[in-house]
Amino acid sequence: MKGFTTKAIHVGEEPKRMQYGDVVSPIHLSTTFAKESLDEVESGYVYSRSANPTRDNLEKKLAALENAKYALAFSSGLAAETTILLSLLKKGDHVIAFDDLYGGTKRLFNRVMERFGIGFTYVDLRDLALFKKSIMESSRMVWIETPTNPLMKLADIKAISELAHEHGLIVVVDNTFASPYFQQPLTLGADIVVHSVTKYLGGHSDVVGGAVMVSDDELHEKMRFHQNAVGAILSPFDSWLVMRGVKTLAVRMERHQYNALRIAEYLENHPLVDKVYYPGLESHPQHDLAKRQMKGYGGMLSFELKGGLEEARKFVEALEIFALAESLGGVESLIEIPALMTHASVPREERLKVGIKDSLIRVSVGIEDLEDLIEDMEKGFKNL
Numbered sequence: 001m002k003g004f005t006t007k008a009i010h011v012g013e014e015p016k017r018m019q020y021g022d023v024v025s026p027i028h029l030s031t032t033f034a035k036e037s038l039d040e041v042e043s044g045y046v047y048s049r050s051a052n053p054t055r056d057n058l059e060k061k062l063a064a065l066e067n068a069k070y071a072l073a074f075s076s077g078l079a080a081e082t083t084i085l086l087s088l089l090k091k092g093d094h095v096i097a098f099d100d101l102y103g104g105t106k107r108l109f110n111r112v113m114e115r116f117g118i119g120f121t122y123v124d125l126r127d128l129a130l131f132k133k134s135i136m137e138s139s140r141m142v143w144i145e146t147p148t149n150p151l152m153k154l155a156d157i158k159a160i161s162e163l164a165h166e167h168g169l170i171v172v173v174d175n176t177f178a179s180p181y182f183q184q185p186l187t188l189g190a191d192i193v194v195h196s197v198t199k200y201l202g203g204h205s206d207v208v209g210g211a212v213m214v215s216d217d218e219l220h221e222k223m224r225f226h227q228n229a230v231g232a233i234l235s236p237f238d239s240w241l242v243m244r245g246v247k248t249l250a251v252r253m254e255r256h257q258y259n260a261l262r263i264a265e266y267l268e269n270h271p272l273v274d275k276v277y278y279p280g281l282e283s284h285p286q287h288d289l290a291k292r293q294m295k296g297y298g299g300m301l302s303f304e305l306k307g308g309l310e311e312a313r314k315f316v317e318a319l320e321i322f323a324l325a326e327s328l329g330g331v332e333s334l335i336e337i338p339a340l341m342t343h344a345s346v347p348r349e350e351r352l353k354v355g356i357k358d359s360l361i362r363v364s365v366g367i368e369d370l371e372d373l374i375e376d377m378e379k380g381f382k383n384l
């Protein structure tokens with residue numbers, strides 16, 4: 001079918017299939033489904049953990065957005081990640097991961113999966129030679145996040161996939177930051193895409209969810225078995241909320257990016273700012289790669305103020321429109337200090353080693369009026 005936005009609106013919403021011609025897919029809350037006769041007990045919907053019509057409709061929509069054959073919806077991004085690892089790896093297997101991953105993903109790897117005998121090596125995947133050197137006999141998977149959080153580092157999905165496939169590795173890309181509107185990893189050679197649906201796909205900060213997209217039949221079969229066997233499924237109501245959110249993904253992402261690029265430029269020219277991290281800026285060291293593998297640069301950026309923690313604190317506390325909050329990807333603008341919030345659990349030494357300074361501020365740029373957002377930031381600078 002058709003273009004991205006047409007798919008986002010129409011796939012999974014099929015009035016012709018509906019009893020009353022509903023234009024919007026209904027919320028099927030039933031946990032179980034009655035059969036006409038004993039001959040039918042194995043056919044169609046049986047029990048909602050295994051399959052539910054509303055979740056099915058969402059999964060069809062999500063698959064279409066990533067140009068995937070299949071999608072599976074989960075109760076959180078981390079539940080989706082857990083299902084990938086549990087279904088495709090076993091004791092003794094090794095995973096190579098980008099060293100700048102979402103904190104919750106690192107916690108899942110180090111404090112849960114390692115207890116089951118799965119090993120992880122963290123590598124700066126911007127360096128292909130380092131990646132190649134880190135591949136071991138037991139390596140089965142490479143785990144990419146691009147752009148990363150909060151420093152907006154990029155990994156070359158196509159180049160890494162080619163090298164990974166030469167060594168029989170499964171390539172997983174966490175595509176939460178870019179969203180499928182701006183980046184489609186399966187098209188670039190990756191095997192599996194994972195999303196925290198909580199962020200841009202849901203888009204309204206009112207649902208926690210996750211998704212996995214895949215085109216390979218065998219990988220899909222294994223993960224689908226585990227979706228049911230482990231049971232961390234997305235509820236019918238949450239599935240419906242995500243379907244509602246996804247319909248406006250394209251227009252939201254355009255506006256997120258419009259605002260983010262202009263705010264990045266405003267910050268870059270401000271005398272009290274040391275450095276801005278946004279892949280859409282010419283000054284971003286991987287701007288060329290961003291242009292090559294992304295159709296846009298998204299709504300996430302971070303910047304360093306001149307000074308330290310005290311300056312960062314004064315800045316964010318003076319803002320009124322930007323809410324002081326973790327998470328990202330909703331219509332409303334959020335701001336946070338990684339050293340005190342999202343990355344506070346990482347020891348300071350380690351934070352500094354990957355480049356997260358005390359004065360670093362992360363922004364999830366919302367879709368409000370640009371002039372109001374900039375005026376709000378002026379308040380922050382005046383408070384310094």
Ligand SMILES: *Cc1c(COP(=O)(O)O)cnc(C)c1O
Nearest residue numbers: 076077078102174176196198209
């Ligand atoms: C939020 C997030 C996750 C985890 O998703 P949850 O829905 O919070 O479980 C994973 N990866 C990235 C990049 C995220 O931002």
